[in-house]
Amino acid sequence: MPFSLRPYRRFPVQCADTYNADPFQGQSTFGNLSSSVWRLSGNLPTRPGETLSLTVTLPNEQRIVVPEAVVRWSRGQEFAVETVVIEPHTQARLQHYVKRLVQEPVEMNRWTLRQQLQNEV
Numbered sequence: 001m002p003f004s005l006r007p008y009r010r011f012p013v014q015c016a017d018t019y020n021a022d023p024f025q026g027q028s029t030f031g032n033l034s035s036s037v038w039r040l041s042g043n044l045p046t047r048p049g050e051t052l053s054l055t056v057t058l059p060n061e062q063r064i065v066v067p068e069a070v071v072r073w074s075r076g077q078e079f080a081v082e083t084v085v086i087e088p089h090t091q092a093r094l095q096h097y098v099k100r101l102v103q104e105p106v107e108m109n110r111w112t113l114r115q116q117l118q119n120e121v
Contacts, residue, residue, distance in 0.1 A: 019081075020053045021046065030056070031078070034098065038069075039080045046071045046079045054081070064094055 017028045017040060026044025033039070046052070054066040068085035086094070 017042075017054055017056045019044070019055075021050060037072070037080060037082045039078065041078050043077070045077075046074045048073055051084075052081060058097055060097065062093060062097065064090055066090075 017030060019026045019028060019040070019042060021044060024044055026042045026046075028040040028042030028044075031039040031041060048071050050071045052069050052071065054064075054069055056064040056066070058064060066083050066086050069081040069083050072080045072082050074080075083091075
């Protein structure tokens, strides 16, 4: 695989996701995200080039629906997807979330940690 620079900065996050690879539905968690490429770990195998739809609940509890994303790579349970079709208002919400991660990384990491601790109790 040729070397290429990532066009967007990626941020580590922990959030739940449901993905559909017709006719199957998988559950996953995010490893990291940017405004267009996301790394996930799921319970349903994927193949590069496969088209999926995603429903994601971000750590701030916003729900993001992506009608179409393409698997860019896959290794075991981990894979990366790139969004292909996303509603403009949804893309704007996602970009706003990522912008907050850029501006407030320490505060967001504390918030994410608090949420994880609350979920474990």
